[in-house]
């Protein structure tokens with residue numbers, strides 16, 4: 001069902017390097033190339049400073065420890081003799097400290113900048129995607145996923161690359177210094193390398209599988225929690241708390257097991273590296289010690305080798321951890337790019353025609369439309385709506401009424417035929433112009449976190465405070481808004497949960513009026529308003545519709561009786577069209593619907609429940 005399903009999947013992480021992905025990633029780095037170069041320079045500086053210090057120590061040991069003039073010297077005298085070397089040692093230490101701090105900061109900076117750019121690009125892209133995309137994608141999960149992916153990339157830029165590069169540079173310097181000083185001792189030290197190599201390989205195989213399973217279980221856990229907490233009312237209503245909790249315990253336990261396995265693999269690796277380090281120390285002590293005794297090498301050299309030998313294995317361990325970061329980052333970028341490569345299916349032509357004003361008529365001409373494949377939801381629709389006309393659309397649930405309005409707004413493109421406004425195919429018009437002329441009031445009103453005022457003008461600054469209040473007054477929303485704790489400044493929670501359905505509906509009317517569209521669509525807008533409120537807003541509704549072209553989709557036929565034209569849709573086809581009187585005379589579908597509701601009203605009067613139209 002979901003074309004973008006694999007955006008959610010935990011792929012097997014195998015791709016360490018993909019030229020295309022890498023090229024695109026570099027595109028994000030390019031604006032900050034100067035920072036990156038600075039970062040690399042700082043890494044070089046820090047690693048050089050750090051790994052030169054053992055050499056300085058070696059010089060101190062070899063030059064002064066055996067010097068005849070220093071035999072039995074006091075500490076003061078020793079300090080005096082060594083002060084140059086000590087100063088150099090301190091300077092190297094300071095340089096290492098400073099450069100390490102700066103490189104960390106600089107690379108974090110780059111990572112944060114890149115994340116900001118990516119988030120902007122992703123949000124901007126999703127905002128402009130065609131409506132059909134959202135039919136097939138669970139946006140909440142998609143967003144969590146994508147934001148996690150962006151964070152994974154930050155990990156790569158901010159620490160992964162730096163640490164790997166630092167490790168590599170450090171290793172190179174150490175190896176070069178060791179070979180320069182004594183290639184024999186160097187070779188002996190590296191005797192343990194095969195051991196560490198094998199351990200690293202084992203670690204990678206073990207940890208990668210465990211790690212992937214850990215992440216898979218985590219996303220499963222999150223999804224379950226999300227769904228059940230989001231639907232907690234349903235869970236409680238049907239008394240499923242116990243059952244839900246039991247299932248959660250199961251998932252949670254599996255997650256724990258996966259986490260423990262992954263942690264075990266990692267825990268196993270650290271000591272192994274430590275062991276290899278210890279082993280090489282022992283070998284250096286034995287072999288190097290022998291060389292010292294035989295006067296083939298100096299104590300200073302031995303000291304330097306011991307220090308380097310211990311430092312040698314930590315970067316190795318680091319590199320192996322960074323390998324994982326790289327794998328995850330590659331998979332993450334692949335998903336991000338896949339999303340960014342999703343092309344909108346509804347696009348504006350480069351030479352789109354502006355439509356500053358709606359003057360004459362809307363025309364559906366032989367329109368065929370299917371959401372999927374050949375599954376036509378609308379078939380051969382022909383309908384003309386003149387400017388100023390009030391058209392009502394009736395039909396059973398699922399007959400295609402909402403689809404009709406979706407097409408007019410060009411949320412989807414028709415497969416056959418065309419929709420024309422003032423003679424222009426809407427596919428040739430500028431989308432912004434087209435939609436500016438149309439407002440839709442739906443049954444479920446979407447409110448955003450913000451004040452009542454902001455919700456009426458949808459944060460648009462071209463609508464003044466006065467216009468907002470004027471609109472609210474006209475649709476009779478004014479009274480309840482003033483009764484709210486802070487009136488128009490009352491902050492609504494996400495979804496407007498603190499308002500009743502009817503109140504939300506009134507806000508939607510006010511919103512539509514504030515935007516002052518030429519074409520107004522009411523899609524079952526009064527369905528959730530009680531009859532009393534409906535009577536109350538009847539007047540406001542009338543004024544909302546005044547001097548406007550309107551399409552009204554309604555269940556209650558009483559509300560559309562005086563429409564200029566009533567269109568009856570049945571299973572995606574227009575079956576009847578005419579005024580209320582004409583359609584009654586026809587004695588067709590409309591007539592039967594009307595009879596049904598009329599009878600219902602009589603039943604209502606007699607105290608029986610009232611039904612709505614169903615197919």
Ligand SMILES: Nc1ncnc2c1ncn2[C@@H]1O[C@H](COP(=O)(O)OP(=O)(O)O)[C@@H](O)[C@H]1O
Pocket residue numbers: 135371372377395396397398399400401402403404
């Ligand atoms: N986004 C969608 N994707 C696939 N099918 C859809 C979508 N929206 C509606 N449909 C289908 O199209 C038909 C018409 O739906 P709709 O226009 O919403 O009917 P109405 O508004 O008259 O109740 C229904 O069969 C519905 O299942």
Ligand SMILES: [Mg+2]
Pocket residue numbers: 401402403523
């Ligand atoms: Mg509908």
